[in-house]
Amino acid sequence: MRAIVVGAGIGGLAAALSLRRAGCEVTLVEQTARFTEVGAGIQLAPNATRELRRLDVLDAVVAHAARPSHVSFRTWSDGAEICRYALGREAEEEFGAPYLLLHRADLHGALAAAVPAGSVRLNTTVIGIDQDDDSAHVTTATGERLTADVVVAADGIRSPARQWLFGKDEAVFSGTAAYRALLPSDDVTDLNLPPLAAWLGPDRHFVHYWVRRGELLNVVAVFSTEATAQESWTARAEPGEQLRAFTGWDPRVLAVLERAGQVLRYGIYTRAPLTRWNLGRVTLLGDSAHAMVPFQAQGAAQAILDAAVLGDVLTDATPADVPDALDHYARRRISAATSMQAASAQAGKDFHLPDGPQAQARNARMAAHAAEHRFLPQAPAWKTDVPDRQPEP
Numbered sequence: 001m002r003a004i005v006v007g008a009g010i011g012g013l014a015a016a017l018s019l020r021r022a023g024c025e026v027t028l029v030e031q032t033a034r035f036t037e038v039g040a041g042i043q044l045a046p047n048a049t050r051e052l053r054r055l056d057v058l059d060a061v062v063a064h065a066a067r068p069s070h071v072s073f074r075t076w077s078d079g080a081e082i083c084r085y086a087l088g089r090e091a092e093e094e095f096g097a098p099y100l101l102l103h104r105a106d107l108h109g110a111l112a113a114a115v116p117a118g119s120v121r122l123n124t125t126v127i128g129i130d131q132d133d134d135s136a137h138v139t140t141a142t143g144e145r146l147t148a149d150v151v152v153a154a155d156g157i158r159s160p161a162r163q164w165l166f167g168k169d170e171a172v173f174s175g176t177a178a179y180r181a182l183l184p185s186d187d188v189t190d191l192n193l194p195p196l197a198a199w200l201g202p203d204r205h206f207v208h209y210w211v212r213r214g215e216l217l218n219v220v221a222v223f224s225t226e227a228t229a230q231e232s233w234t235a236r237a238e239p240g241e242q243l244r245a246f247t248g249w250d251p252r253v254l255a256v257l258e259r260a261g262q263v264l265r266y267g268i269y270t271r272a273p274l275t276r277w278n279l280g281r282v283t284l285l286g287d288s289a290h291a292m293v294p295f296q297a298q299g300a301a302q303a304i305l306d307a308a309v310l311g312d313v314l315t316d317a318t319p320a321d322v323p324d325a326l327d328h329y330a331r332r333r334i335s336a337a338t339s340m341q342a343a344s345a346q347a348g349k350d351f352h353l354p355d356g357p358q359a360q361a362r363n364a365r366m367a368a369h370a371a372e373h374r375f376l377p378q379a380p381a382w383k384t385d386v387p388d389r390q391p392e393p
């Protein structure tokens with residue numbers, strides 16, 4: 001079985017590893033000249049780290065991670081704790097895998113290191129995908145035509161492949177944007193911050209957590225806005241913009257935002273849910289299939305789950321089995337990922353409620369949920385019950 005994976009983000013790398021494990025000969029094609037990930041943090045819940053263990057990369061990832069004892073939800077104005085969930089060793093025992101906080105470059109580097117260099121084609125932009133009954137073909141910008149039994153398009157939120165397969169549709173602005181920063185942890189020691197926290201306020205929420213074994217603090221300050229913002233990991237905010245946007249917030253939040261100095265500004269986009277991800281021998285995976293707002297910290301986790309299921313359905317498959325196997329993959333993954341897209345959007349609305357009865361009811365609901373459950377559910381939702389794995393159809 002020959003497989004081509006287009007895109008070497010977290011989804012594409014996980015797919016390459018999972019397909020190799022399933023016995024496929026994999027070519028991973030990436031447009032950038034070298035493996036890259038941005039300087040930002042990422043949380044990985046046990047539903048994803050469990051699959052990283054199956055891919056034999058969990059130890060390499062854990063070596064770079066911070067492991068939070070708990071997550072704390074707080075009120076924007078005075079930092080009063082709404083609720084907390086345990087995420088440490090007991091939670092790991094409960095879910096069979098750890099909750100990790102990572103620098104993206106560390107996660108990406110650990111996944112990339114596990115893919116043999118001979119399987120990777122960097123500096124190769126895909127400009128077309130087509131197929132016949134027996135195989136699928138990828139055309140590159142230099143006119144080369146690569147052939148395989150299965151093609152996986154893990155080409156991200158702006159996925160050209162999604163358009164080639166299912167026609168034109170665009171990424172949709174979510175009405176939210178985020179200020180982002182990474183600070184040396186020494187710069188904020190005096191603030192006595194919890195290992196992972198989300199502060200909730202009107203039209204805004206503020207998330208911070210340690211990454212790189214606690215050496216850095218990752219900060220994401222989300223705000224609602226009608227002005228469409230650029231989806232860019234490198235666009236800079238105006239000096240001091242973040243402080244003006246969070247005026248009146250708890251002094252610890254303002255101290256972090258001030259000490260962050262020049263912050264970056266990221267416009268948050270999504271993709272509309274699809275009812276199909278696959279066509280014949282070609283399928284979408286990760287953000288190309290289900291880009292979501294990041295308010296449940298599950299976008300990359302869902303891409304890793306896609307990769308795991310894809311490997312499962314193609315284990316022991318022959319080239320003739322591929323179209324049916326991809327149907328099976330999509331049936332197992334679409335409803336779970338689509339539910340997570342909805343749950344993430346709902347979390348954004350819940351986080352941004354105005355002060356008053358609605359926010360009070362939310363806080364009471366969250367506190368009751370945490371008191372009853374103690375651990376963050378696999379898919380951390382207190383409103384929507386989202387399974388992390390679909391039962392076999």
Ligand SMILES: Cc1cc2nc3c(=O)[nH]c(=O)nc-3n(C[C@H](O)[C@H](O)[C@H](O)COP(=O)(O)OP(=O)(O)OC[C@H]3O[C@@H](n4cnc5c(N)ncnc54)[C@H](O)[C@@H]3O)c2cc1C
Binds near residue numbers: 302
């Ligand atoms: C602010 C923010 C915070 C987030 N936090 C979390 C979190 O805490 N936890 C979590 O699980 N998720 C989180 N996410 C979501 C997560 O970042 C994404 O879901 C995930 O990175 C998507 O990975 P991907 O591999 O599908 O796409 P991408 O990372 O976008 O990779 C796509 C790759 O395809 C390549 N490519 C594109 N077109 C072509 C082409 N034509 N030819 C060749 N190569 C091509 C690109 O160069 C790129 O390398 C967050 C997202 C944001 C915006």
